[in-house]
Amino acid sequence: xxxxxxxxxxxxxxxxxxxxxxxxxxxxxxxxxxxxxxxxxxxxxxxxxxxxxxxxxxxxxxxxxxxxxxxxxxxxxxxxxxxxxxxxxxxxxxxxxxxxxxxxxxxxxxxxxxxxxxxxxxxxxxxxxxxxxxxxxxxxxxxxxxxxxxxxxxxxxxxxxxxxxxxxxxxxxxxxxxxxxxxxxxxxxxxxxxxxxxxxxxxxxxxxxxxxxxxxxxxxxxxxxxxxxxxxxxxxxxxxxxxxxxxxxxxxxxxxxxxxxxxxxxxxxxxxxxxxxxxxxxxxxxxxxxxxxxxxxxxxxxxxxxxxxxxxxxxxxxxxxxxxxxxxxxxxxxxxxxxxxxxxxxxxxxxxxxxxxxxxxxxxxxxxxxxxxxxxxxxxxxxxxxxxxxxxxxxxxxxxxxxxxxxxxxxxxxxxxxxxxxxxxxxxxxxxxxxxxxxxxxxxxxxxxx
Amino acid sequence: xxxxxxxxxxxxxxxxxxxxxxxxxxxxxxxxxxxxxxxxxxxxxxxxxxxxxxxxxxxxxxxxxxxxxxxxxxxxxxxxxxxxxxxxxxxxxxxxxxxxxxxxxxxxxxxxxxxxxxxxxxxxxxxxxxxxxxxxxxxxxxxxxxxxxxxxxxxxxxxxxxxxxxxxxxxxxxxxxxxxxxxxxxxxxxxxxxxxxxxxxxxxxxxxxxxxxxxxxxxxxxxxxxxxxxxxxxxxxxxxxxxxxxxxxxxxxxxxxxxxxxxxxxxxxxxxxxxxxxxxxxxxxxxxxxxxxxxxxxxxxxxxxxxxxxxxxxxxxxxxxxxx
Numbered sequence: 001x002x003x004x005x006x007x008x009x010x011x012x013x014x015x016x017x018x019x020x021x022x023x024x025x026x027x028x029x030x031x032x033x034x035x036x037x038x039x040x041x042x043x044x045x046x047x048x049x050x051x052x053x054x055x056x057x058x059x060x061x062x063x064x065x066x067x068x069x070x071x072x073x074x075x076x077x078x079x080x081x082x083x084x085x086x087x088x089x090x091x092x093x094x095x096x097x098x099x100x101x102x103x104x105x106x107x108x109x110x111x112x113x114x115x116x117x118x119x120x121x122x123x124x125x126x127x128x129x130x131x132x133x134x135x136x137x138x139x140x141x142x143x144x145x146x147x148x149x150x151x152x153x154x155x156x157x158x159x160x161x162x163x164x165x166x167x168x169x170x171x172x173x174x175x176x177x178x179x180x181x182x183x184x185x186x187x188x189x190x191x192x193x194x195x196x197x198x199x200x201x202x203x204x205x206x207x208x209x210x211x212x213x214x215x216x217x218x219x220x221x222x223x224x225x226x227x228x229x230x231x232x233x234x235x236x237x238x239x240x241x242x243x244x245x246x247x248x249x250x251x252x253x254x255x256x257x258x259x260x261x262x263x264x265x266x267x268x269x270x271x272x273x274x275x276x277x278x279x280x281x282x283x284x285x286x287x288x289x290x291x292x293x294x295x296x297x298x299x300x301x302x303x304x305x306x307x308x309x310x311x312x313x314x315x316x317x318x319x320x321x322x323x324x325x326x327x328x329x330x331x332x333x334x335x336x337x338x339x340x341x342x343x344x345x346x347x348x349x350x351x352x353x354x355x356x357x358x359x360x361x362x363x364x365x366x367x368x369x370x371x372x373x374x375x376x377x378x379x380x381x382x383x384x385x386x387x388x389x390x391x392x393x394x395x396x397x398x399x400x401x402x403x404x405x406x407x408x409x410x411x412x413x414x415x416x417x418x419x420x421x422x423x424x425x426x427x428x429x430x431x432x433x434x435x436x437x438x439x440x441x442x443x444x445x446x447x448x449x450x
Numbered sequence: 451x452x453x454x455x456x457x458x459x460x461x462x463x464x465x466x467x468x469x470x471x472x473x474x475x476x477x478x479x480x481x482x483x484x485x486x487x488x489x490x491x492x493x494x495x496x497x498x499x500x501x502x503x504x505x506x507x508x509x510x511x512x513x514x515x516x517x518x519x520x521x522x523x524x525x526x527x528x529x530x531x532x533x534x535x536x537x538x539x540x541x542x543x544x545x546x547x548x549x550x551x552x553x554x555x556x557x558x559x560x561x562x563x564x565x566x567x568x569x570x571x572x573x574x575x576x577x578x579x580x581x582x583x584x585x586x587x588x589x590x591x592x593x594x595x596x597x598x599x600x601x602x603x604x605x606x607x608x609x610x611x612x613x614x615x616x617x618x619x620x621x622x623x624x625x626x627x628x629x630x631x632x633x634x635x636x637x638x639x640x641x642x643x644x645x646x647x648x649x650x651x652x653x654x655x656x657x658x659x660x661x662x663x664x665x666x667x668x669x670x671x672x673x674x675x676x677x678x679x680x681x682x683x684x685x686x687x688x689x690x691x692x693x694x695x696x697x698x699x700x701x702x703x704x705x706x707x708x709x710x711x712x713x714x715x716x717x718x719x720x721x722x723x724x725x726x727x728x729x730x731x732x733x734x735x736x737x738x739x740x741x742x743x744x745x746x747x748x749x750x751x752x753x754x755x756x757x758x759x760x761x762x763x764x765x766x767x768x769x770x771x772x773x774x
Contacts, residue, residue, distance in 0.1 A: 137705045142731045158735075159774050165703050165734040296483075 002057055003034060005074040007067050010044050014358060016068045017041035019061050022304075028056050032155055036074065036166040039135055040233040054078040119402075135162040143168045146354075148232035187333055219249050238324070245385045249424040253380040256437045260415045262447020278317070279396060280370045281341040283419070286443035287314050289364055294436040296428055298365050300386040306427050314385060315364030316344065318351045319372075325351045326384065328364040337449045365392070378418035388427045391440070394418035419444075451635050456626040458490050458600040458633060459703045460733075462607035463527060466530030467497045467636065470525060473611060474505045475684060476512055477529030481753050486531050487567055487626060511636075513539035517547050527612055533620060534580045539564070547616040548591035565607070567623035568596075569661050569710055570747045570758055579712035579747035579754075581660070585648035586618045587688045588721065593642055594688040596620040600631035602685055605640025613642060622661040629664070645691035647698075651680035654771055655698040656764075657721055658708040659684040665761040666708055677772045683712035692724065699725050703734030704771050708759055713741035736773035740767045 007017060020038040024030055035047035036056070058075040060065055119214045135153045136144070140163050144151050147168075154171045187248040206370045222228045231239065263282045270277045291298040295308045314332040327347040332340065346370035350356050367384040370393040402409050419441065423433040453461065466473045473498075475490055481504040484491035485638055494502035505512050507529055516526040530536045536543070543564060550560040570579030586594050593615055597603040603621060610617035648663060649670050658666045663683045670679035680698050682691060701706055705725055707718035722737040743757045 137703075137734045138730050139732050139734045162774070164774070 001078050002075050003054070003078055005051060005076055006073045007039070007069050007073055008044055008046075008048065009069045010039075010041050010358065012279070014041045014044075014069065016034075016066050018066050018233075019063050020045070020072070021063045022054050022059055023047070026059055029078075030054065030056060040237075041361075042358075045233050048073065052076060052078050094246075124202060131153070135160055137162065137164060139165050140168055143240050144450065147172065148230075150230075153227070165279050191447045197198065209275070224425060230431065241385065242382055245382050247389070248385060249383050250426060251380070251383060251422045252425045252430070252433060253420060253422050254434060254437055256395075256419045256421050256440045256441040257377055258417045258444050260417050260444065263444055263449075266416050266447055266449055274337065275341075277337070277341050278344075279393065279417075282444060282449060283370070283391065283393055283440070284314055284316065284329065284332055284340050284368055285335075285337050285449060286346075286440045287366065287368060288314060288335075289443055290436055290439040291334050293439060294432060296432045297389045297423065297426065298435045299367065299388050299422070301388060301427060302386065307367040311365065313363050313365045314369040315387075316347070317367070317369040318344075318347055320351045320354075325353065325356060325361065326364065326367065327356055327360050330363070369393075378420045379419060381422050383422050383424055388424040389433075389436070391437075392420040394420060409438065409440055452630055452632055453600050454627050455488060455597075455600045455603050455621070455629050455631075456489050456771060458631075459607055459621060460491060460493070462604045462611070463490060464493055464496070466525075466527075466608055466611045466678060467493065467628050469499060470611075471501075472523060473525040474501050474503065474519065474524055476516060476526055477507050478505055478512075478531045480504060480529050485529065487537070487623065488525045489529070489621075496764065500501055502695075506556065509535050509537075509539035510542055512744070513542035513562070513564060513567075513644065516564075517542060517550070517560060520547075520560045520562045520616075521550070521558060523559045524694075525563075527565060527611060530564065531581060532574075532578050533566040533568035534577050534620075536564065536582060537567065540585075543586070543592070543616065547642045547665045548589045551591060551615065552707055560616050561614045562616045563607070563610045563613075563619050565619035565621060567626070568620045569622040569624050570742075571624040571661065571750050572708075573749060573754060574747075575749035576746040579705050581709070581742070583618070583687055584711055584716050585618050587717055591615065592619045592688060593686070594620070595642060595686050596622070597640075598622070598625070598683050600629060600658055601648070602640050602646070603682075604633060605638055606642065606685065608637075609639045609642050610693070612639075617642070620660065624661045625664075640685070643686050643689050643691060645694040646683045646685055647694070648681040648683050649679065651678040651702070653702055654704045654706060655679040655680045655695075656706045656708060657680060657682045657684060657695060657698075657718075659687060659717075660710060662708045662759055663763070664717075665759070667701060669761050669764045669768065672761075673768060677768060679753035684717075684721075690721065690724075691699045693723070694726075695721065696729055699729045700732045704774070705733075706738045706740060706741045706764075706767055706771050708764060708767075710742055710758055712744050713739060714744050716741050733774045735771055738767060738771050741766060753760055 004276040004450040010017065017039040018041070022037045023035050024037070030050045032035065032051070032053045032055065033049040036050050037048050039046055041377050056074060057077040060075070061073050062069070067073065079093060135156060135158070136151055143149070143165065149168065151163055154163050154167055157167055158164040191365060217311070261278065261280065261383045266276050266282070291312050296306070298312055299311050300309065312333040314329045315326045316329060318327060328344055329335070329340065335343065347356065364384065364387060366387055369381050369390065371379065371422065373395065374394050374414045375393060378394040379392050381390045383390050394417050396415050398413050399416045400411050401416065403412055420435065421433070421437045465473055467475065472626050475493060477485070479486055479503050481494035481499060484493070494555040508535060512528050516528040519526050530539070540742060541543070547560045547562055550558060560657055568581050568583070572579070583594055583596060586592050593613060596608045597606045597619060618744060621688045637770065648667050651670065654677060656666050656670065659679070665683070666681050670681050673679065680702055682694060682698055682711050709718050718741055722739060725737050726733070740759050740763060742759065745755060745757055746753050
């Protein structure tokens with residue numbers, strides 16, 4: 001019987017996906033749940049398992065094609081043996097195994113047929129020896145799939161040169177898989193580009209040639225000893241998004257120097273109460289408040305319109321093994337500092353274990369990126385399209401600053417932070433953009449976090 | 451208080467005899483003699499000959515009488531003088547005690563404890579060295595425990611006595627007087643069905659129980675410089691604490707199972723199979739087992755050493771797995 005392999009729904013908001021590659025060929029026998037193909041959607045990459053055991057009869061979609069959910073991807077000829085009707089012949093008494101009929105009245109029903117005698121078929125010839133085969137372990141297979149690694153490039157230290165978990169971990173730690181672990185980006189990867197209808201200008205460079213990101217993929221040139229890391233679907237998506245954002249939005253970058261001493265005091269007080277707070281929740285909390293007062297910053301661009309968003313959903317970059325993830329804090333303006341902190345801890349933990357659902361990664365109206373303690377003085381973040389603004393935390397450093405004490409200029413030591421902000425000059429003018437960042441600074445410096 | 455493993459067992463029985471008048475101790479020489487190993491020393495004197503009862507040399511009778519008493523609401527502790535002779539009571543345990551609750555549609559229970567000295571390493575020869583726990587792990591309706599420390603010996607025996615189902619309690623005679631341990635003066639219980647983490651580690655999980663726990667922990671400490679070993683003491687063999695086992699396997703990806711019972715058909719096979727099935731994608735090496743060789747336990751000390759697992763063999767197995 002021919003059955004359909006259909007494109008599943010991966011996350012509530014996902015409506016289509018791109019076939020990355022087929023893992024089977026027409027005519028191949030597959031077991032139930034055997035991975036048939038890899039697909040990539042806006043939110044997740046996934047292998048589609050075979051719905052049944054059988055033979056691949058037809059492959060209907062080529063790699064690179066975009067297909068809607070529920071579309072038929074392939075046809076599978078299910079195991080003919082499973083479909084065969086039961087033998088017509090009535091069961092026979094097997095004297096050898098059951099004794100003479102009638103002598104053992106087990107039940108009044110018909111005798112139970114003995115299992116059929118099957119002659120063992122000749123053993124299949126052994127497969128031809130494979131040369132250059134990589135020896136691995138199950139966990140290594142899983143990690144390789146997760147990180148898109150080419151295992152033949154990883155030296156194995158186990159018995160017989162087997163690649164072990166430690167080898168993969170060492171490879172990842174040494175940056176060998178920058179395809180899998182992107183360096184901290186200055187902005188956050190957003191959703192994949194919308195259809196060309198929404199952003200026709202982004203598909204072409206000014207002179208009408210295809211832009212780099214869209215150019216046909218050339219064979220990478222590499223000298224002997226160089227390492228070639230093909231882009232994973234996630235890396236490619238990040239790359240496309242960065243190029244598109246830079247081409248779409250004229251970025252204006254501004255910086256505020258924020259005195260964080262009151263925030264530091266709140267942190268110290270919380271720590272005494274046993275609550276560990278990082279600086280990030282304070283910035284999220286302040287930004288949410290300032291966004292409520294500056295609706296233009298909490299907006300998206302749609303065609304030739306600006307959409308001021310009613311709700312404040314802040315996307316926050318979280319670094320994970322697989323790359324940057326940007327979960328969204330919904331209604332951040334309605335959350336207390338502690339709630340934001342708890343939500344971020346939860347995202348961080350779940351991001352590491354890969355348990356963030358696609359729907360939690362969508363719907364942001366503004367973004368914040370925090371490169372962490374090694375984030376340097378300041379940076380110029382790239383806007384997460386189709387949003388219009390993004391904040392970036394700089395390193396917090398103690399500096400001598402001049403303040404007014406009872407009318408006298410005095411020098412004191414304060415923890416200072418450069419807070420970077422990018423806004424889309426198509427939509428936001430200097431007054432609104434600067435007003436917003438100034439307000440965030442005011443809220444942080446007031447240190448009033450209930 | 452500092453106690454030996456066997457003193458912990460004696461205390462558990464003493465406390466439960468005092469706590470609940472339905473608790474009885476029955477077995478060969480448990481009364482006047484105080485037990486062949488003195489596990490019940492002084493208990494008949496203290497609790498009376500009708501509660502600490504000397505029985506004829508018939509394990510079938512001891513268990514059978516215990517099942518009958520249990521049905522009537524008593525909580526008998528049934529001592530096998532050596533656990534090797536539990537086979538004589540096998541039918542009463544497997545066909546009677548284990549099935550009682552099922553046969554009565556859940557309306558009756560069988561709160562017996564069958565306990566006795568198991569294990570080798572004491573040059574006891576083939577009738578006084580066996581580890582027959584796997585036979586009972588195959589039977590639904592039973593619980594099977596095997597403590598490795600004095601603390602667990604006491605806490606698990608008290609839990610077993612209070613449990614409404616038949617519990618087979620394997621104490622290890624090698625440990626009787628070889629380990630001494632501080633245990634709480636106040637009353638405590640060790641829950642049945644919960645494993646203990648004896649040492650935390652990242653590289654390899656060693657799953658064990660009973661006497662080898664000590665050799666494994668020692669090996670793990672001695673090898674700390676070369677490999678970071680996690681040691682899990684199952685404590686209860688039926689039902690096994692799969693959550694703890696799998697949690698550790700997911701962390702380390704490499705597993706060695708060590709028991710003193712023979713390899714083929716041993717508890718380790720069940721543990722290995724479950725791990726292979728449920729944790730396949732976490733494994734970074736084959737699930738390995740170290741157990742007694744598939745022969746009877748010899749009397750001659752050198753031959754017994756050759757047959758049973760020891761620290762040297764454990765170390766060797768860990769190295770092999772670590773290198774994989």
